[in-house]
Amino acid sequence: MKQDRTIRRMIRRETHSSRSVPSMVAASILLVTFLWLALESVLWLLKDQPLLAGPAQLREWLVGLPANTIPAGMTAAGVGVGTLGLLITGLAVGRGRRPRRALASDRSATVVDDDVIAAAISSQARLAADLAPGQVTTTVGGRSVRVQVRPTSGVPLDLASIKTALDGELAAYALDRPVTSNVRILNEGAVGQ
Amino acid sequence: MRRTNRAVNRILLAVLGIALMGSGAALIAAGTLPGAADTWAAVGSAVTDQARNLASSASGPGPLRSWWLAAGIAVLLLGAGLSAAWLASQGGGRTPRLAEQRDGAQGRTVIDVGLISAAVQEALNGNRSVVAASVSAWESRSGTALRLRMEARKGTSPRELADTAEQLIQGIDDWLGHPIPVLVRITSGVRSRTSDSRRAK
Numbered sequence: 503m504k505q506d507r508t509i510r511r512m513i514r515r516e517t518h519s520s521r522s523v524p525s526m527v528a529a530s531i532l533l534v535t536f537l538w539l540a541l542e543s544v545l546w547l548l549k550d551q552p553l554l555a556g557p558a559q560l561r562e563w564l565v566g567l568p569a570n571t572i573p574a575g576m577t578a579a580g581v582g583v584g585t586l587g588l589l590i591t592g593l594a595v596g597r598g599r600r601p602r603r604a605l606a607s608d609r610s611a612t613v614v615d616d617d618v619i620a621a622a623i624s625s626q627a628r629l630a631a632d633l634a635p636g637q638v639t640t641t642v643g644g645r646s647v648r649v650q651v652r653p654t655s656g657v658p659l660d661l662a663s664i665k666t667a668l669d670g671e672l673a674a675y676a677l678d679r680p681v682t683s684n685v686r687i688l689n690e691g692a693v694g695q
Numbered sequence: 696m697r698r699t700n701r702a703v704n705r706i707l708l709a710v711l712g713i714a715l716m717g718s719g720a721a722l723i724a725a726g727t728l729p730g731a732a733d734t735w736a737a738v739g740s741a742v743t744d745q746a747r748n749l750a751s752s753a754s755g756p757g758p759l760r761s762w763w764l765a766a767g768i769a770v771l772l773l774g775a776g777l778s779a780a781w782l783a784s785q786g787g788g789r790t791p792r793l794a795e796q797r798d799g800a801q802g803r804t805v806i807d808v809g810l811i812s813a814a815v816q817e818a819l820n821g822n823r824s825v826v827a828a829s830v831s832a833w834e835s836r837s838g839t840a841l842r843l844r845m846e847a848r849k850g851t852s853p854r855e856l857a858d859t860a861e862q863l864i865q866g867i868d869d870w871l872g873h874p875i876p877v878l879v880r881i882t883s884g885v886r887s888r889t890s891d892s893r894r895a896k
Contacts, residue, residue, distance in 0.1 A: 576726030584719025591712030
């Protein structure tokens with residue numbers, strides 16, 4: 503049971519973003535800002551020249567901001583800051599899912615990139631229908647696998663065999679999140695090989 | 696992966712985002728609502744007066760006019776320290792040692808990740824479906840865990856690679872004598888990762 507929990511935890515951590523890049527950016531900006539403000543305050547106490555702007559100048563600028571800026575400028579700045587805040591909140595609250603998923607395994611946590619699955623399904627479908635590379639395109643999304651087939655002109659396409667190959671392949675993976683599969687045959691054919 | 700505290704990241708980012716949204720809303724209000732600019736100036740001067748009152752009380756020695764100013768600087772430095780701690784908490788936990796066993800007075804046995812890595816490389820040498828493989832270890836909550844990354848040749852079935860990995864892990868288990876948590880990562884190559892990530896021909 504404990505083994506199970508460990509595996510599930512590893513899968514969860516590997517398939518979801520840790521948000522460490524936005525955190526590092528935010529932490530760096532906060533660190534620099536705090537250090538700068540502290541330094542400016544000390545310089546101001548010692549009656550030394552400020553680096554960029556002393557606390558008194560900063561205060562004056564902040565209090566006089568609405569009076570010294572045109573309203574449209576204030577609104578635009580507000581929209582910019584608000585959008586940034588919305589984006590960061592979205593990052594924090596969102597699911598942060600990465601394009602990868604877990605394969606069933608008894609012993610280990612096995613996590614596969616979505617594009618590896620797409621490439622494997624494409625090559626299986628190609629083998630099943632005897633097509634050339636480039637005639638099958640697979641897209642693996644959140645809950646779906648979409649296969650697009652461009653048949654060879656004048657050669658009948660065996661749709662059933664492609665579907666069987668696709669379902670067999672997906673069943674062998676036993677993905678942790680169920681996916682629906684669909685095959686689409688394009689109207690335009692590829693010129694024969 | 697690693698030891699990043701993800702809940703802390705989410706909470707701090709959420710707090711930061713909400714603070715930014717709040718200041719954005721204040722800026723928009725000051726730009727659009729007629730009375731808001733006056734309120735802004737009134738609040739600003741009220742806060743300034745408060746600060747001046749505080750700064751003229753509890754006077755300190757030398758150039759320090761008030762202990763309250765020292766407290767303000769201390770708060771700023773504390774903020775800087777907390778930001779540095781947040782920055783330092785990202786990642787970490789990688790270890791070159793996979794397992795360790797003490798044999799009393801006779802000493803101790805340490806197994807390096809390099810040994811497992813060499814063995815895995817050797818075992819995958821003739822395997823056509825694995826382009827590259829790497830092994831690393833990190834301290835997880837349930838002891839030292841092993842991470843085995845395999846780069847799949849384009850079009851190889853991930854099930855086939857997962858079975859290969861299972862055999863490798865079986866061998867590692869036999870070596871070590873006790874099972875350790877293992878994470879198997881099956882990835883695509885660097886070249887296909889830079890293009891559209893989830894489509895394949």
